Amino acid sequence: MSDAQAPIKRRASVKEGDERHEAIYRAVSDAIVEQRLKPGARLREDALSEVFGISRTGIRKILQRLALEQLVTLTPRRGASVTRPTADEAKDVFDARHLIECGLMPDVARRMGEKEAAELRDMARQERQALRSGQQSVAIRLSADFHVRLAQLSGNATLAEFVERLCSRSSLILAVYGHRGHLGCESHDHDDLIGYLETGNGERAKAFMSRHLKTIESSLSIVEEKSEAPDLREVFRL
């Protein structure tokens, strides 16, 4: 309580420092994806540094990483803010997912074992649970986790990383353009997919994934909100 106690705060060892950074990164990332931090929200460096108890240096590092993943936007001299995905970006992201995730299905089917299937089923179960209990944002994140894990099972770490990035951005997109009460992924879709993969039916899984992604995308109402810098010419029919 007293000021005297403040300096007692034991200095975290450097090793722990790295984990701490990772934890903070995840905390911010999750907050964005689960829309506790809404698009456009400013992320001031001092505010974050105070909240997490590390200096601005560490915060900047984390913000830069998030910026490279396009979850936050870094405007020079204006600082960081949660990215507001544009309609174009949304289209690009889903096209990319289509190409990559579908392309990976045959590989995944080939490497699918009992253990992997069980793990995936468990993830799908958690997701349904979150959805039932009304935690839509959490469900969106869990759904992304599912897709990422799937990609990892392909054995291609590079592509899995790409999928991870795409899924984060997708979560953001869903949070922005998705309808309330309508999760991107149908609740049983993921289980069906596991079924195809378990039987080694790569082509079938591929086709299913294709439909699956199309379903998600078409569930979005992607209308660009031109809140900033509206086209006056258009507004006044000139």
Next chain:
Amino acid sequence: MSDAQAPIKRRASVKEGDERHEAIYRAVSDAIVEQRLKPGARLREDALSEVFGISRTGIRKILQRLALEQLVTLTPRRGASVTRPTADEAKDVFDARHLIECGLMPDVARRMGEKEAAELRDMARQERQALRSGQQSVAIRLSADFHVRLAQLSGNATLAEFVERLCSRSSLILAVYGHRGHLGCESHDHDDLIGYLETGNGERAKAFMSRHLKTIESSLSIVEEKSEAPDLREVFRL
């Protein structure tokens, strides 16, 4: 010459600072890709900060970016070094390129116009020129530039960025595992590809790109140099 002149160095405005950072980033990146900085080479922060005349802060930012692109490896407490791609990584990268670049060809063919074709032909010409004048490393980089530009023409910025990353890493891989005097890309391949794309023959271009990438990959002699931590059991036939 005299010490007195040092402080005269006018402080670059912040705006210029950003461009400076970008320039330094490109300089380091190019040096790695063109193998003037060889895999394993240590990149000490003070050394770089001295060379480029900015403080370690800026250097660290650049190194972190390069690390996220996997051109440099950041080992805690040991600093940065040029990444030495493993055989597994090489395979992943080329598999990823195969999936993405081939998948993009139909889109590229659809959006290909005269201006774009001309630009690409010019790039291919430069590449041949570099190759003829014996600048293999430069040719590798130019070849990567060609592939990146191609991906950008697909209209999908996200996938183009992925391709960019993959091409940088490919250049590094080629520099490490490639044979001297044998560039990855056949010199006339790129021109042929442009031809197919110009006539809007997406499927043909796709098939050609597939062969093209396979050719590059098979030209590599990917033998893992287990310089570090060799398997003693194997070495001594135990």
Next chain:
DNA sequence: CTGCTATTTATTGTATACACCAAATCGAGC
């Protein structure tokens, strides 16, 4: 003379101070 331990050194990790810029606010002129 060899192997282990203590010390030194080189280099990164972190915090902080200062410089700089942009937006917001207040004041003056029209």
Next chain:
DNA sequence: GCTCGATTTGGTGTATACAATAAATAGCAG
């Protein structure tokens, strides 16, 4: 009373000082 300009303020960009740690080295004991 409204608009435009000067001043203040909030917040990022950069450099630098200090702390922490791992590698290198030297010293000591067996």
